[in-house]
Amino acid sequence: MTRPYAEVIGDPIAQSKSPRIHGFWLEKLGIAADYRAFHVTPEQLPDYIAARRADPLWRGCNVTMPHKQAVMPLIDGIGSPATEIGAVNTVYPGSGGGLSGTNTDASGFLEPLKRDLEKTHYFRMARILGTGGAARAIIAALAGHGFTLVVAGRDPAKARALLDELAPKGEHHAIDLAHFADPTDFPFDDREGCLDLVVNASSLGMAGQPPLPFDWSHAPPGAIAYDIVTAPLDTPFLQAARARGHRTIDGLSMLIGQAAVAFEKFFGEAPPREHDAELRAILTQ
Structure with missing residues (x-):
């Protein structure tokens, strides 16, 4: 390696789209640097961090599962x-000479909701499906914007623990994910002036994973469907939401949004977001 570089680490890591995202921005800006994927097992993580500390060309790394807390x-x-989230997804050399860590997942998740969040609402509610690493950032982000949260997981006790840790204020609820699997005839009240989200914060529905058991009769009219899964990009969850007339947000929105914050930490320039449509086309080829 003879020029500055950053990378994404995880176990596994081959599926990561981060090298294409950062590589696209580096090329557009004419920055002479590289970005790559690097496989790091849990056992290798301490040695990896120690080695990168000593490398003057290293500009930082994005951290994926299972390292977001271990790092x-x-x-x-x-x-x-x-x-606040209790997880780090971006590590970079700090101004004082040590290594700094931050989390860009929350800002990336909120980015496509910016216009919605700028409005005033009588009530905000989010149904969050999943209790894994990504759910931590999403719970913290939405609690900070005044949402009442319903967190659903295969282990409701874990969902409750996440709420107690990350959103201790407010009347939030933890339930079994199976609650949403079967149709309901629940009569939703008037949702005018409200903001409702249904978020798949799990890997369910991803290629090679079981489907997400969610029946859209559980979502109030006008709710926004948001799926963080990126492979496939148009998940059955989103397809079913559109069929019921719901607005949808796909996983690339969060992925690109969180990468943009990290890119500026690594390379000192804001990425050229005016090319997002071209980037999306590349990522979906």
Whole structure:
């Protein structure tokens, strides 16, 4: 390696779209640097961090599962919102010489909701499906914007624990994911002036994973369907939502949004977001 570089680490890592995203922006901006995927097992993580500390060309890394919490004691400073979320997804050399960590998942998740969040609502509710690593950032982000949360997981006790840790204020609810599997005839009240989200924060529905058991009769009229899965991009969850007339947001929205914040940490320039449509086309080939 003879020029500056950043990378994404995880176990597994071959499926990551991050190299194509960052590589696209580096080329557009004419920055002489690289971005790559690097496979790091849990056992290798301490040695990886130690080796990168000593490399003057290393500009940082994005951290994917299963390392988002394990990396925290290995670095020197953790900023907001990673401290509140309890997970780090971006590590980079800090100004004081040590390694800094942050979390860009929350800002990436919220980016496509910016216009909605700028409005005033009588009530905001989000049904969050999943209790894994991504759910941590989503719970913290939405709680911070005044949402009442319903977190559904295969283990409701884990959902409750996440709410108690990440959103201790407010009357939030933890339920079994199976609750949403069968149709309901629940009579939703008038939702005018409200903001409702249904978020798949799990890997269910991803290629090679079981389907997500959600029946759209559980969503109030006008609810926004948001799926963080990126392979396939148009999931059965989103297809069923559109068939019921719901607006949808796909997983590339969060992926590109969180990458943009990390890119600026690594390379010191904002990515050229005016080319998002071209980038999306590349990522869906």
